[in-house]
Amino acid sequence: xxxxxxxxxxxxxxxxxxxLRRINFYEPQRYLHQISGLTIDPVDNHNVKxxxxxxxxxxxxxxxxxxYSAGVYLDKIVLNGxxxxxxxxxxxxxxxxxxx
Amino acid sequence: xPEDFDxxxxxxxxxxxxxxxxxxxxxFSDNVEPLETYLGPGMAAxxxxxxxxxxxxxxxxxxxxxxxxxxxxxNSRDPYHATILHTFYATFKLNRLTMDGGVTLDHDGWHSINxxxxxxxxxxxxxxxxxxxxxxxVGLADPSLIERRQEFDDGITVAIxxxxxxxxxxxxxxxxxxxxVPQGPAQSELxxxxxxxxxxxxxxxxxxxxxxxxxxxxxYVSIDDGVIAEYFNAALRGRESRPAR
Numbered sequence: 001x002x003x004x005x006x007x008x009x010x011x012x013x014x015x016x017x018x019x020l021r022r023i024n025f026y027e028p029q030r031y032l033h034q035i036s037g038l039t040i041d042p043v044d045n046h047n048v049k050x051x052x053x054x055x056x057x058x059x060x061x062x063x064x065x066x067x068y069s070a071g072v073y074l075d076k077i078v079l080n081g082x083x084x085x086x087x088x089x090x091x092x093x094x095x096x097x098x099x100x
Numbered sequence: 101x102p103e104d105f106d107x108x109x110x111x112x113x114x115x116x117x118x119x120x121x122x123x124x125x126x127x128f129s130d131n132v133e134p135l136e137t138y139l140g141p142g143m144a145a146x147x148x149x150x151x152x153x154x155x156x157x158x159x160x161x162x163x164x165x166x167x168x169x170x171x172x173x174x175n176s177r178d179p180y181h182a183t184i185l186h187t188f189y190a191t192f193k194l195n196r197l198t199m200d201g202g203v204t205l206d207h208d209g210w211h212s213i214n215x216x217x218x219x220x221x222x223x224x225x226x227x228x229x230x231x232x233x234x235x236x237x238v239g240l241a242d243p244s245l246i247e248r249r250q251e252f253d254d255g256i257t258v259a260i261x262x263x264x265x266x267x268x269x270x271x272x273x274x275x276x277x278x279x280x281v282p283q284g285p286a287q288s289e290l291x292x293x294x295x296x297x298x299x300x301x302x303x304x305x306x307x308x309x310x311x312x313x314x315x316x317x318x319x320y321v322s323i324d325d326g327v328i329a330e331y332f333n334a335a336l337r338g339r340e341s342r343p344a345r
Contacts, residue, residue, distance in 0.1 A: 002159045002160050002161070003160070003161055003162060004159075005316075005318055006309045006310050006312055006313060007313070008242075008244075008310060009244075011240070011241035011242025011244075012241070012242045012245065012313065015240055015241050015242055015245065015320070016313075018241075019323075022191065023191045023320065024188070024320065024323050025185070025187075025323070025324045025327050025328065026327050
C-alpha cells in the first residue's frame with residue numbers, strides 16, 4: 001500500500017467525495033493536468049495498448065504553482081463494438097519513495 | 101584535499117542507538133539518559149503493550165507538511181483538537197464524547213498519551229448541546245470503514261502517543277508509527293509506517309489497510325492535521341489563510 005489509498009467499494013468512493021465537498025479542511029487548490037507523448041500500439045482487433053507522459057501542476061490559494069506529480073500512464077483500451085473503454089489504467093509516478 | 105587527509109578519521113558523528121521492543125531510537129547526545137529512563141514508565145508500558153507480539157510492516161506513506169515541525173507535534177498532544185478540528189467525526193455521527201479517556205504524561209511532560217475506551221460510550225450524552233458542524237443528512241455510505249475489534253484487554257481503543265521530539269505512535273483502528281523529519285523552518289516531512297501483527301487473520305489485515313483511509317496522509321480524519329498546522333504557520337508569518345470548506 002506504499003503511498004496508495006485503499007478503496008474497496010463504491011461506497012468508499014462516495015464517502016471520499018462527501019469528505020472533500022463537505023467535511024475536510026484543506027488549502028484551496030486547482031490542478032492542471034497535461035498529457036503528452038501518446039503512443040498507440042494495437043495488439044489485436046479488440047485491444048490497444050497506450051503509453052503517455054503526464055504532468056500535474058498544482059496552484060494553491062496564494063498563487064504558488066508547484067509540480068505536483070509527473071510520470072507515465074500505461075493503459076489498455078478495449079474496443080467492444082460500442083466504443084473504446086479502459087480495460088486498465090496504470091499511472092506510474094516518476095518518484096518512488098519507500099523508506100528513507 | 102591534502103595528501104595526508106584520512107577519510108577514516110573524519111566520518112560522520114555516529115548516533116547512539118538503543119532499541120526497545122523492536123523500536124530503534126537514536127540520539128547524538130552522550131548526556132541523554134538510557135532509553136527506558138528517557139521514555140519513562142508510562143511510555144514504556146504503552147510500547148510494551150502494543151509490541152507484545154511480532155509485528156509486520158504493511159506499507160509506508162510520506163507526506164510533506166508546509167509548516168514548522170513543532171506545530172504538528174503540538175497538535176498531536178492536544179486532546180481537544182479531535183472534536184474541534186476533525187469534522188469527520190461529528191458529520192458522520194461518530195463523536196463519542198461520553199467515553200472514558202485520559203492523558204498520561206512522562207519525562208516532565210515531554211511525552212504524552214491521549215487515550216479513550218470505546219466500550220464506555222453512553223448514548224445521549226451530547227444531543228441538543230449545540231455542537232457545531234453536525235450535518236444531519238450525512239452518514240457513511242460504506243460503514244465497514246469504521247469496523248473495529250477490541251484488541252487490548254485494557255479497553256483502550258484509541259491512543260496517540262507522542263514521544264519527544266519527533267515520534268508519534270498511533271493506535272486508532274490502525275497501528276502506525278509516525279516520524280517527523282524537519283526540513284527547514286517552514287517545512288517538514290512526515291513518514292508513516294503502517295504495521296499489523298504477524299498473526300492477523302485476513303479480515304483484520306484487510307481492516308487495517310482500509311482504515312489507512314481514516315488516519316493516514318489523505319485520511320478523512322488526519323488530512324485536517326496537515327493543513328491546520330500549515331494555516332498556523334501561514335498566520336505566524338502574516339499570510340492570510342483561508343480554510344476551504
